[in-house]
Amino acid sequence: MKVILLGSGNTATVLAKMIVKAEHEVVQVWSRNFDHAKVLAAKVHAQPITSFDELSAEADICIMAVSDTAIPELAKQLKLKRKVLVHTAGSVSKELLKNSSADYGVLYPLQSLRKEMIVIPPVPFLIDGSSDEVNALLEDFAASLSDHVEYADDETRLKMHLAAVMVSNFTNHLYALTEDYCKDRRLDFKLLHPLIIEVACRLTQGHAVDMQTGPARRGDEETIKKHLLLLEIDEHLQDLYRELSDSIGKLYRKK
Ligand SMILES: NC(=O)c1ccc[n+]([C@@H]2O[C@H](COP(=O)([O-])OP(=O)(O)OC[C@H]3O[C@@H](n4cnc5c(N)ncnc54)[C@H](OP(=O)(O)O)[C@@H]3O)[C@@H](O)[C@H]2O)c1
Helix, strand or coil, X not given: CEEEEECCXXXXXXXXXXXXXXXXXXEEEECCCHHXXXXXXXXXXXXXXXXXXXXXXXXXXXXXXXXXXXXXXXXXXXXXXXXXXXXXXXXXXXXXXXXXXXXXXXXXXXXXXXXXXXXXXXXXXXXXXXXXXXXXXXXXXXXXXXXXXXXXXXXXXXXXXXXHHHHHHHHHHHHHHHHHHHHHCCCCHHHHHHHHHHHHHHHHHCCHHHHCCCHHHHCCHHHHHHHHHHCCCCHHHHHHHHHHHHHHHHHHHHC
């Protein structure tokens, strides 16, 4: 398939690499910043463009991988013919694209994507097209990029996006805070890497609720008190520790 990418950030860059690997062709990369378009276009031998007047008539699919807030703005400027237009956002309705192309939809990669990624991890895709024909095309296209493709309407995708924020963004925030905590106390955060990986990998073997360990799970109030005392100088971390311990405690007291 011939693809046009709108955007040159994290998602556009990772998708471009996946698309080329699957033996499709990225014909053009559009970005509001021509230098950014050039950098990504060079990676996949595409034409960099910065005006919608230059959009190729040949492409089958146009992927709008720009910030969520830019989607309505760009959609207003686009009038595509004979091209499926999709965006890549978890929390944006596909209907925002309905006046930009007769065939439109969503190709949402359910993964944390960074342009610096060297190895691209498995990326499940949630797709949603404006018609059965668009769904069929998106399903074929996504299946050429990934082993995991599901149909999800706006509401399901929004709920899934929230779940993704919980398991990915929130856990990463805890890692970031803990890394700072370790740095301030001259502790080696890297010693925790095997633990982080083990706990995440365990999820493939069963339910998270059955995998919980730690003082709050055991109802070990003495240890919790000692930890909270250690955090007296860091009120924010102390509040988070208390909040999460209470949440774990409540869940297992219910059972
Ligand atoms: N990264 C992820 O993990 C991930 C995963 C799933 C879905 N998504 C979705 O993918 C989309 C892109 O996210 P991203 O992570 O790739 O973001 P990003 O790395 O911040 O890149 C954003 C892109 O949008 C462009 N842009 C921003 N505001 C614009 C505007 N007003 N007009 C035109 N272009 C504009 C930026 O251009 P400049 O280079 O000029 O700033 C850049 O090319 C979003 O809808 C996001 O929800 C992201």
